[in-house]
Amino acid sequence: xxxxxxxxxxxxxxxDMTCFMAGPYATQLLGYLGAEIVKVERPxxxxxxxxxxxxRQNGMSAHFAAxxxxxxxxxxxLAHEDGLRTLRCLAGQADxxxxxxxxxxxxxLGVDLEQLRLENPRLVVASIAGFGQTxxxxxxxxxxxxxxxxxxxxxxxxxxxxxPVRCGPVIGDLAAGVYAAxxxxxxxxxxxxxxxxxAIDISMMDCQLSLLNYQAHFAWISGRSPQPExxxxxxxxxxxxxxTQTSRLVVAVYxxxxxxxxxxxxxxxxxxxxxxxxTNTLRLQNRKDLVPLLVEQFKTRPRExxxxxxxxxxxxxxPLNDVIDALNNPQTEARHMAVxxxxxxxxxxxxxxxxxxxxxxxxxxxxxxxAGQHTAEVLREWLSMADADIQRLAAAGAI
Numbered sequence: 001x002x003x004x005x006x007x008x009x010x011x012x013x014x015x016d017m018t019c020f021m022a023g024p025y026a027t028q029l030l031g032y033l034g035a036e037i038v039k040v041e042r043p044x045x046x047x048x049x050x051x052x053x054x055x056r057q058n059g060m061s062a063h064f065a066a067x068x069x070x071x072x073x074x075x076x077x078l079a080h081e082d083g084l085r086t087l088r089c090l091a092g093q094a095d096x097x098x099x100x101x102x103x104x105x106x107x108x109l110g111v112d113l114e115q116l117r118l119e120n121p122r123l124v125v126a127s128i129a130g131f132g133q134t135x136x137x138x139x140x141x142x143x144x145x146x147x148x149x150x151x152x153x154x155x156x157x158x159x160x161x162x163x164p165v166r167c168g169p170v171i172g173d174l175a176a177g178v179y180a181a182x183x184x185x186x187x188x189x190x191x192x193x194x195x196x197x198x199a200i201d202i203s204m205m206d207c208q209l210s211l212l213n214y215q216a217h218f219a220w221i222s223g224r225s226p227q228p229e230x231x232x233x234x235x236x237x238x239x240x241x242x243x244t245q246t247s248r249l250v251v252a253v254y255x256x257x258x259x260x261x262x263x264x265x266x267x268x269x270x271x272x273x274x275x276x277x278x279t280n281t282l283r284l285q286n287r288k289d290l291v292p293l294l295v296e297q298f299k300t301r302p303r304e305x306x307x308x309x310x311x312x313x314x315x316x317x318x319p320l321n322d323v324i325d326a327l328n329n330p331q332t333e334a335r336h337m338a339v340x341x342x343x344x345x346x347x348x349x350x351x352x353x354x355x356x357x358x359x360x361x362x363x364x365x366x367x368x369x370x371a372g373q374h375t376a377e378v379l380r381e382w383l384s385m386a387d388a389d390i391q392r393l394a395a396a397g398a399i
Contacts, residue, residue, distance in 0.1 A: 006034075006361070007033060007034020007361050007363060008033045008034055008358065008361060009030060009033040009034045009035040009185070009188070010034040010035075011036075012030070012034070012035040012036065012095045012096065012188060013035070013036050013038070013093065013094045013095045013096070013382070014027055014030055014031075014035050014036065014037045014038065014094065014095065014096040014097075014098065014184075015038055015040065015087075015090055015091055015094040015096065015097045015098070016037050016038060016039040016040060016071065016098055017040050017097070017098060017099040017100075017101075017106075017111075018039075018098055018099060018100040018128070019041075019047040019048055019049060019100070020047075020048065020049055020100070020143070020173070021049070021063070021067055021144065021170060021173035021174070021177070022100055022128050022172075022173040022174070022176040022177045022180070022204060023098060023099065023100030023128050023177065023180070024039075024047070024049070024067035024068050024177070025067045025173065025174050025177030025178070026098065026126070026128065026176070026177035026178070026180035026181045026184070027039070027071065027098060027181075028067050028068060028069055028070060028071070028177075028365075029177065029178065029181040029356075030096070030181055030184060030185070031069065031070025031071055031365070032069075032070060032354040032356060032363075032365060033185070033356065034361070034363070035095075035096070036072070037070060037071040037072065038071070038072050038073075038074055038090070038094075038374070038378050038382075039068065039071045039072065039073045039074070039369070040074055040075075040076050040087065040090075041073055041074070041075050041076075041371050041372065042075065042077070043075040043076070043077050043372065043397070043399065044075075044371075045371075046073070046075070046371030046372070047064060047068070047371070049061055049063045049064040049067070049068075050064045050371065052064070057343075057349060057350070058343035058344070058345050058347050058349045058367075059345060060343070060344075060368060064368060065349070065351070065367075065368050066352070067177075068368035068369070069341075069351050069365040069366060069367065069368055070365050070366050071368065071369055072369055072373070072374035072377070072378060073369035073370065073371055073372055073373050073374055073375075074372060074374055074375040074378050074379070074399070075371055075372035075375055075399055076398070076399055077397055077398050077399065078109050078110060078111070080396065080397055080398040081398075082393055082396060082398035083393075083398040083399060084109075084110045084111070086379070086383075086393065086398065086399065087111065088111075088116070088119070089383055090378070090382055090383065091116045091119070091120060091123065092116075092119055092120050093382045093383065094120070094123060095122065095123065095124060095188065095197075096123070096124045096125075096126065096184055096188070097113070097116060097123055097124070097125045097126070098125075098126040098127075098128070098180070098184070099111075099113075099126075099127055099128075100127070100128035100129065101129070102129055102130070102138075102139060102141065103127075103129055103133050103138050103139060104139075106127075113125050113127070113199070117197060117199065120197070121195075121196055121197060122191060122195065122196065122197050123197040124184055124187040124188060124191065124197045124198055124199075124200065125197065125198075125199045125200065126180055126183065126184050126187075126199075126200040126202065127199075127200065127201055127202065128176055128177075128180050128202040128203075128204070129142070129202070129203060129204070130142020130143075130146060130147060130203070130204045130205065131203050131204070131205050132201050132202070132203030132205070132206060133201045133203075134201070137205075142172075142204055142205070143172070143173070144166075144170040144171075144172035144173045145166055145172065146172070146204075147172030147173070147176070147204035147205055147207070147208050148166055148167060148171065148172040148208060149166075150205050150208070151172070151204075151205050151207075151208020151209050151211070151212070152208065152209065152212055152215075152216075152225075153167065153171070153208055153211060153212060154166055154167070155225065155228070156215060156226055156227070156228050156229075157228060158228040158230070159228060159230040160227060160228055160229065160230060162228070164228065171208075171211070172204055172207075172208060173204070175204075175207040175208065175210075175211055176202055176203075176204040176207045178207075179202055179206075179207050179210075180200065180202045183200045183202065184200065187200060218234075231250070235280075235284065236252070236253070236254055236255075236280060236284075237253070237280065237283040237284050237287050237290060237291070238251055238253050238262075238283070238290070238291065238294055239251070239252050239253060239254065240291075241320050242294060242295060242298040243295070243298065243299060244298050244299060244301060244302055244303040244305075244306055245299060245300070245301055245302045245303070246302040246303045246304070247303050247319070247320070248303070248319075248320040249298070249303050249306060249307055249317060249318065249319055249320055250317065250318055250319075250320050251310065251315065251316070251317045252316040252317070253280075253315065253316075254316060255280065256279055256280055258314070258315050258316070259272065259277075259278075259280075260272050261313035261314055261315050262310070262313070262315045264313060265306070265309040265310045265312070265313045265315055266294070266297050266298070266306065266309070266310075267297070268293070268294075268297055271290075271293070276289060276290070277290055303319060307319065335353070335357075336353045336354075336364070337352060337353040337355065338350060338351075338352065338353065339351055339352075339353045339364050339365065341364065341365060341366060341367040342367060343367045344367055344368070344369060344370045344373060349367050351365050351367065352365075353365065372399075375390075375399050376390050379393075379399075
């Protein structure tokens with residue numbers, strides 16, 4: 001199929017007032033889909049994430065690089081009357097205005113979101129906050145750790161009998177970004193029918209509660225909070241990692257149809273007819289008898305040997321990769337999920353690829369921008385501003 005030249009969100013203008021992780025990830029996803037993302041930063045320092053990480057790539061913080069691909073950057077001084085006026089003018093030309101400050105901060109900065117919507121009725125306004133725009137906790141500050149903890153998921157992470165641990169990927173931030181991007185795309189679709197924009201309220205806590213999924217239903221049904229299971233599963237056996245002669249692998253015998261093939265793959269066919277293990281219900285009841293047998297068997301051969309046998313029999317299994325292994329394997333390469341871009345300094349720069357694949361659209365992400373890299377370009381294109389006026393704003397400290 002010939003790849004179309006038009007991206008799904010091509011022509012959509014997003015004015016991005018976000019910083020840190022959740023909001024920038026949302027707008028990066030929209031950028032993957034072809035929207036024009038104009039990131040508004042503070043003159044001089046820019047997004048605080050630019051200076052946060054100990055790891056730097058092309059002179060850029062790894063934290064910043066991870067959430068700001070496919071964007072343009074402008075700098076505006078909102079403490080200056082002309083800077084604030086310029087922001088309002090840009091909002092009048094935007095399709096989406098997104099921010100992730102605590103409730104009330106935008107108004108204190110001089111930006112009234114409701115007024116922006118009145119001036120541009122087609123504008124989709126999205127706000128991301130730790131606890132949303134309503135409720136008794138709405139003014140509480142929140143970062144990824146806070147969201148993971150308060151949303152209940154952190155209590156499920158770790159090994160039985162040990163303190164809870166934070167999930168390695170920053171799902172408190174990233175999940176909010178994903179939900180925000182979905183909500184914005186939905187509001188844009190609705191606008192194509194109604195002609196009207198909308199206001200979107202995303203709470204990091206809400207998103208974590210949503211991710212509880214069946215664990216919430218277990219709690220409602222049993223009246224008890226589920227407990228951490230390590231890498232095992234409370235309702236499926238075997239569903240965990242095992243150490244081999246070389247390194248760890250994971251196996252997911254998700255249902256009884258996989259059991260015969262699993263037993264054959266690990267060369268323990270006697271287990272298939274063992275009355276203690278014939279069904280998943282029985283395996284759950286006799287987990288303490290079964291798992292030690294499997295632990296010892298997997299130790300007898302290298303990981304690749306077991307993986308090949310399991311995969312050949314259709315049993316869900318995979319290597320337990322570290323990050324370097326995950327980034328450097330043939331499936332990652334085939335799916336274009338680790339790509340080389342050209343950084344703003346002209347040097348090669350590695351980025352994670354676009355996880356959303358379309359039959360009719362494909363585009364590699366562009367590198368994150370320098371702070372203010374596109375200020376003059378955006379003011380010319382969005383506001384038809386003359387170079388002399390841009391120079392005047394710069395001289396006044398408004399941009």
